[in-house]
Every structure is written in structure tokens, then in C-alpha cells.
Amino acid sequence: MNETAYPPFGILLVDDEPAWLLSLSITLERCAGITNITTCEESRDVMGILGARDVGVVLLDLTMPGLSGEELLTRITEEHPGVIVIVISGMNQLETAVRCRQAGAFDYFVKTAEEDRIVSGVLRAVRMLELQRENREMSKRLLSGALQHPKAFVDIVTADHAMHAIFSYIEAVSRSSEPLLISGETGVGKEFFAKAAHNLSGSRGPLVAVNVAGLDDTVFTDTLFGHTRGAFTGAEQARRGMVEEAGDGTLFLDEIGDLSIPSQVKLLRLLQEGEYFPLGSDRPKRLKARVIVATNQNLGAKQAAGTFRCDLYYRLCTHHIQVPPLRERKGDIPLLLDYFLGVAARSLNKKKPTPPKELAQLLATYSFPGNVRELKAMVFNAVSIHKERILSMESFLEVIGRPNENVLRQATSFDRSFLTGLDHLPSFGEAAEVLVEEALVRANGNQTIAASLLGITQSALCKRLKRVK
Numbered sequence: 001m002n003e004t005a006y007p008p009f010g011i012l013l014v015d016d017e018p019a020w021l022l023s024l025s026i027t028l029e030r031c032a033g034i035t036n037i038t039t040c041e042e043s044r045d046v047m048g049i050l051g052a053r054d055v056g057v058v059l060l061d062l063t064m065p066g067l068s069g070e071e072l073l074t075r076i077t078e079e080h081p082g083v084i085v086i087v088i089s090g091m092n093q094l095e096t097a098v099r100c101r102q103a104g105a106f107d108y109f110v111k112t113a114e115e116d117r118i119v120s121g122v123l124r125a126v127r128m129l130e131l132q133r134e135n136r137e138m139s140k141r142l143l144s145g146a147l148q149h150p151k152a153f154v155d156i157v158t159a160d161h162a163m164h165a166i167f168s169y170i171e172a173v174s175r176s177s178e179p180l181l182i183s184g185e186t187g188v189g190k191e192f193f194a195k196a197a198h199n200l201s202g203s204r205g206p207l208v209a210v211n212v213a214g215l216d217d218t219v220f221t222d223t224l225f226g227h228t229r230g231a232f233t234g235a236e237q238a239r240r241g242m243v244e245e246a247g248d249g250t251l252f253l254d255e256i257g258d259l260s261i262p263s264q265v266k267l268l269r270l271l272q273e274g275e276y277f278p279l280g281s282d283r284p285k286r287l288k289a290r291v292i293v294a295t296n297q298n299l300g301a302k303q304a305a306g307t308f309r310c311d312l313y314y315r316l317c318t319h320h321i322q323v324p325p326l327r328e329r330k331g332d333i334p335l336l337l338d339y340f341l342g343v344a345a346r347s348l349n350k351k352k353p354t355p356p357k358e359l360a361q362l363l364a365t366y367s368f369p370g371n372v373r374e375l376k377a378m379v380f381n382a383v384s385i386h387k388e389r390i391l392s393m394e395s396f397l398e399v400i401g402r403p404n405e406n407v408l409r410q411a412t413s414f415d416r417s418f419l420t421g422l423d424h425l426p427s428f429g430e431a432a433e434v435l436v437e438e439a440l441v442r443a444n445g446n447q448t449i450a451a452s453l454l455g456i457t458q459s460a461l462c463k464r465l466k467r468v469k
Contacts, residue, residue: 005036007126008175009056009133013039014046014072015088016064020111024059024088024118031119032274033288034126043067050080056129057122062089062096070103077104082132084125088118123274130176137172147171152196156189157339160329166193166321173319174200179271181256181316182294184323187373190294191254193323197292198250205249205289210242213255217262222279224270231280243276246289256316257297261309268312326368326375333375334360340376341391344383353383353391361446362393365453366400436464 011034015021021039028034038053040046043064049055058076062069069087076085084106089096097108107121146168147153153167173180174197182190191209198207212220226241243251259267270276271291275284293316302308326332337360345352368374382395426434435454443449451461 006033007036007056007130007177009036009054009129011037011122011126012046012049012055012058013037014043014058014064014069015039015061016041016043017061020061027115028119028122031115031286032123033286034122043069043072046072047075047079050076050083055080055083057084057086057125059086059088059122062087062091062100070100073100073103073105084129086121086125127177131178134173134176140172149200152199155192155195157335158329158332159335160324160332162324163329163332166323167196169319169321170197171200173197175202176319177290178318179316180290180292181299181318181320182292182323183299183320184294184296185325185369185371186296187368187371188323188325189372190296190323191252193321194250194252194292194294198252198290201250201290203249203290205247206245207250207252208242208246208289209252209254211254212263213258215259215263217260217266220259220263221266224266225276225278225285227279228281231278235280238278241276241278243270243287243289244285248288249290251289251291253291253293255295256293257295257299257302257308259308261307264309264312268309268315271312271315326371330364333363336372336375337363337379340379341383343376344380347380348384350383350386353386354389355391356393358446358448359391359393359396361444361449362396362400362452364444365442365449432464436461 011028013021013024015024018041021041025037025039028037038049038055040049043066046058046067050058060069060072060076069089073085073087076083085104087097087100087105087108088111089108090111092110092112100108106125109118109121147164148171150167152171156163156167158164170180170193180194180197182193184190194209195207210223212223215223222239222241224241224243226239226244227235229235229238253267266276270287274287276287277284299308299313299316303310303313326336337355341355342352344350363375370377378396378399382391385395386392436450439450439453440447442453447461447465448458451458454461
């Protein structure tokens with residue numbers, strides 16, 4: 001089988017009329033991009049083909065010499081229950097259609113039916129089978145926990161268990177034709193997950209990324225779908241849209257939560273119908289690329305508020321990953337710090353500096369609203385002004401805040417509501433002891449950082465610890 005054929009499993013067309021087989025093959029390829037097609041004119045050869053090849057869908061004529069279509073239908077459903085059978089008959093008979101359905105047929109069409117109906121029925125069967133296989137693969141991958149293609153995630157530096165679970169999920173759904181929604185705060189690296197999913201998809205086309213934030217409906221339509229010559233004033237040449245540029249690859253739409261409602265309607269139609277119209281054209285073009293979208297917004301909340309279409313939301317979240325923020329995987333901070341120090345040193349043509357041993361612990365006390373991107377910017381800034389062998393913590397402290405600034409910030413935002421549930425207030429000594437213990441836990445035992453968190457000097461902290469002992 002050609003590795004680039006679609007779908008990954010075979011579509012078997014069975015009919016004793018060669019002209020009909022050729023016509024249906026051309027229609028499926030032209031209208032649905034289905035190329036993994038095998039034709040069979042002899043009904044007695046069907047069971048042998050199913051035993052020798054990975055066939056997912058069979059389109060079966062009922063009236064054939066030798067083994068009849070109904071007999072074949074019964075044998076296929078009994079011996080190959082995972083294969084979907086669609087009956088395409090030359091007769092429009094209700095009783096026959098009901099009988100085929102009862103025997104296990106997925107659908108029943110008459111040969112004289114419109115081509116679009118037959119193509120839509122085949123695509124429904126393909127998508128259902130894809131989802132079934134994806135679910136089985138996903139369960140197997142998640143249970144094993146082992147990555148088959150770890151190199152696909154080489155750009156994502158992590159040792160976090162939740163992140164590795166996401167890797168396994170992406171491996172399981174990477175070959176799906178359904179959309180993938182990537183959610184996560186700004187700076188978590190959503191584009192790297194999109195790249196990994198594309199690389200694992202096995203597609204022969206490119207990854208085409210489009211940031212749709214701030215695009216009005218006209219610009220969005222022109223960017224995605226392109227235009228014909230003369231479509232509007234100034235359109236002197238035809239231009240291919242990003243959907244066509246992506247071809248048989250991946251179309252990555254970033255900041256999808258910012259789309260206007262009219263643009264959401266057009267994206268929904270693209271995903272549902274698999275076709276689009278370039279501006280100025282009345283001839284549709286087929287969507288061949290897999291669509292991946294990303295957002296830092298809560299689409300569920302936007303959908304509830306009426307600013308994001310419910311139907312588009314449910315269409316996009318067939319496959320969904322939520323990338324955790326850096327503050328929820330602080331164990332990755334030392335790894336990322338070391339990685340970015342190396343990258344920054346090479347970029348700035350400097351020797352990789354040695355970080356102070358307490359730097360990673362200091363960074364772990366920070367919430368990182370800008371996530372990994374913010375940490376990278378911090379490191380690049382520090383390395384750019386670095387002169388000595390040991391990296392200075394000064395630039396990091398300017399961002400994170402000095403002890404007195406931390407105290408002021410905590411004092412203005414301190415939540416006192418927990419005090420209302422106490423039967424009696426702790427003494428100053430008791431409260432101070434609890435605060436010192438918590439600061440040491442957060443600082444991983446580092447007294448310099450713990451003192452910084454408490455807004456006192458290290459010597460004052462040492463004196464208090466001696467009194468406690």
C-alpha cells in the first residue's frame with residue numbers, strides 16, 4: 001500500500017460492472033480525496049481479499065453472478081466484524097434495504113442517487129472507523145505509557161508526568177483526520193505540540209501556521225481561502241489561500257478564540273463539508289489538510305457566553321489537549337534553565353555560564369505568568385549581560401522582585417478569609433513558626449530564598465531557627 005494513500009485502511013469496491021467501478025473510483029478520489037481503493041469484479045474473490053489486506057470499508061453491489069451481494073454481506077459481517085459494509089444497489093427496494101440493514105449493512109444507496117450522497121456516506125463510514133481505531137490505539141498507548149516516537153517531542157524539554165501523558169495522547173491521535181484543539185496559557189509552547197502532531201501524522205504536505213488574532217472576516221477569508229483574479233479591487237492576480245498551501249499537510253490556526261462569529265461560520269463549514277470557495281469563485285475546492293487549532297482562552301466559557309459557536313466548539317474538541325502552565329510543573333524549571341542557558345550562549349556566541357545553585361530554587365517561587373516563553377526571555381537577558389563565570393541573579397531578581405517588594409505585594413493581596421474559620425487566633429510565635437516552615441518547604445530548604453520569601457535577612461532567619469531548636 002502507498003504510505004501516502006488515504007485512508008490508511010483500504011476501500012474495497014465490489015461490482016461486476018467495470019465501468020461503474022471506474023466511475024465510482026474517480027468520484028471518490030475527486031470529491032473526497034480517497035485514493036486507497038481496490039476494485040473487485042468477481043464476488044467469489046472478496047473473502048480472499050479481506051483475509052489478505054487491511055480493508056476497512058466495502059462498497060457492495062447486491063446483484064452479481066456467482067456469490068450474491070446479500071450472501072457476501074452475511075459472510076463479511078460474521079467473519080470480519082470490524083469491516084464496514086455499504087450496499088449500493090441498482091434497485092430501490094425498501095424491503096431489500098431493511099433486510100440489508102438487519103444483516104449488518106452500515107448504509108444502503110441506490111446507484112442512481114446523487115454522487116454527493118454516496119460520497120458523504122462513504123466519508124461517514126471512514127470517519128467512524130478512524131475514530132474506532134484511534135480509540136483503540138489511544139487506550140493502548142495510554143496504558144503502556146511508552147512513546148514510540150520520542151524524537152517527535154525533542155523540542156519540548158520536560159520530565160513531567162502530565163506532559164508525557166500528553167505526548168502519548170498526541171501519538172495516538174496524530175494520524176486522525178479530525179481537528180486537534182490545543183489549549184493552554186500564553187507561552188506554554190502550543191506551537192511545539194502542533195509541530196509534533198504534524199511530524200507524527202505521516203502527511204506528505206507542509207505545516208502551514210496562521211495566527212488569526214485580529215483578522216476581520218474579509219482578511220480571514222482571503223488568507224485561508226485565497227481569491228481569483230478580479231475578485232475585488234486590487235486583486236490583479238489570483239492568490240492561493242493557506243488551506244491550499246497546506247495541501248496534504250497540516251493547517252495550524254493559532255489564537256482561534258479571537259475569531260469573529262462570521263469567520264467561525266466559515267471555519268465550521270470548511271470542517272463539516274470539507275470544501276471552501278476562494279473569493280470570487282463559484283467552484284468549490286476540497287480541504288485536504290488536517291486542521292489543528294490553538295487558543296489561550298477558555299472556549300467552553302466563550303461558548304457559554306455566546307461569543308463562540310457551540311457547533312464549532314464541539315467540532316474542534318474531538319481531540320483536545322490542555323498544556324499545563326509552568327507553575328504546575330516546577331520540576332521542569334532546572335531542565336529548562338540549563339537548556340536555555342545553552343541555547344542563549346550559542347546564540348550570543350558566548351561560553352555557557354554556570355548558574356548559582358540557588359537560582360533554580362528562586363525561580364520555583366515565581367508564578368511565571370508568561371510561562372516557558374518568559375523563562376526563556378529571562379535567561380537570554382541574563383546571558384546577554386553576563387561577564388563573570390558564575391551567572392548573576394540580578395536580572396532575575398529585577399523581574400521576580402526583591403524581598404521587600406515581595407512582602408508589599410503579599411500584604412496587598414493577602415487573603416485573610418481563612419482566619420474566619422479558626423476558633424482562636426495563633427500567637428505571633430506560632431504564626432511565625434508556621435511561616436518559616438512553609439518558606440523553607442517552598443525554597444526546598446534554601447535559607448537564602450526562604451528569607452527572601454519572608455522579607456527578612458538570612459541572619460534573622462538563622463536566629464529564629466536557632467530559637468526554635
